[in-house]
Amino acid sequence: MTGGVTGYNRCPPIVTQDSVSNSTDKAAVVAGPASPPEIAVELADVTFGYDPARRVLDGISMQIPRGNVVAIMGGSGCGKTTILRLIGGQLRPQSGRVLVGGVSVPDLDRDALFELRRKFGVLFQFGALFTDLTVFENVAFTLREHADLPEALLRDLVLMKLNSVGLRGAAELMPSELSGGMARRVALARAIALDPMIVLYDEPFAGLDPISLGVVGQLIRKLNDALGITSVVVTHDIYESLRIVDYIYFVSAGKIVWEGTPSEVRATGDAFVRQFVDGQADGPVPFHYPAPSYRDELLARA
């Protein structure tokens, strides 16, 4: 434990975490007295479950300042992607608030939601490129749909976006001709095509080789800083995240179990974070699926 170098750090046990007070504390810290950084995305005490009996998210609170790259980490199936869907308005929380740029997302009607989404860029797991369009047309897609641009200007814009991810030369290829890493970069170019305010990344590193992984990681950071966007990265790749993000939330069983900056993550002794960072098989996240006593079960069968 680092003992609150920046005031961000806390490593509370899962059961005693008080999400509401937590978020207000942090707001004071992040906002600061001198130059208050604007909050791009805010979740306050959000609960959500696909069926009412089982909650996927249970009292999640986070504040993401404008211009930051923030990672949401956790094991598979812990509700990370659900958080992105709540921010994007694909899902509505059962309780709590979801604010994007001060606007409450769950209260928007369909038209207002679509209007808001024009300020979003989303990189889906495995890219989700349109398989019937060329790389060029994939990047041009939102420009064609939402902006009535002359063809020459549109061409220049698309080539600029493709150039920024290093794939101007691949403009005429079909998505099926791309490697996994290239597809992810094209999806990245498509996500920033409309110069979004916020980019949401859903597992941008999944299934990439180390070189592609590094390239995508650097691109996320560079594009974020160059275009002044705010990035939310959902991932379980701890090493790449520690290199590029400003702040990390660890989610487990629907709750935020730990949060802090990359240097705090490296220094902390928190059991969950250590298990995650060091890849230990057993720990706060148990190796065994819940089961009756091993001894009883073997003896009962005999």
Place this chain on the structure above:
Amino acid sequence: MPSADLGAVAGSLRRLGGLVTDHLERLGYSARFFVAVVANTPAAFRRLHLTLREIYFSGVLSLVIILISGLFVGMVLALQGFDVLQRYGADQSLGVLVALSLVRELGPVVAGLLFASRAGSAITAEIGLMKATEQLAAMEMMAVDPLARVVTPRFWGGVISMPLLAALFSTLGVFGAYIVGVRLIGIDAGAFWGNMQSAVDFQKDVLNGVIKSVVFGVAVSLIAVFEGYNAKPTAEGVSSATTRTVVLSSLAILALDFVLTVFMFRGVA
């Protein structure tokens, strides 16, 4: 034990009720889906190239199977028809028999069945896979409605292609019958064409056939886009949706054909 019997009866009643309400719910949902597709039509037609592209995929790419099937159905019809007609000395009416069968029934129905398995299944699989690979979700997140961008153009592409394919099927069928009847068997060409011309009524036969093919086009296209859009986003989900499209479309064509025929040829019988 009576209480156990009662429980079993109640259980099967509950299952039956559940089955009925499930199907009713799906039917109601598909009706709302149809309304949504129609409501999105003006938006989709503003960019006509999307629909033209789908006409190419559903219509032009189905041409080979439709034309070949039409030709062979016509040739077989001529052989079978001649065999029966000559017993009554009516082999001069072969052209009439073939033309009426094709224009009224076989053209729309067989072309519809082929269209369902060739184009309908492809539409379902494509939309289902777009859903499974999150392309539809990506579109939604880009503030583009997949119903307007993906579903509606495919629906109209199918609706426009189907009557044209049925007409070509019938045309090739008549041509096949001409080859077999006139060229191979040796029926008089003048009788073949002349009798056909005087016996086939434009409104009663041709137009009714066109109406049928339009109705089948709407049914097959709606089922195809609906099943694709509502497929489970997994490999099994897409494959079972594709199967359902072919089965449901075929049954819908046969059932609709019966109903339409009853209404159209009421006065004839």
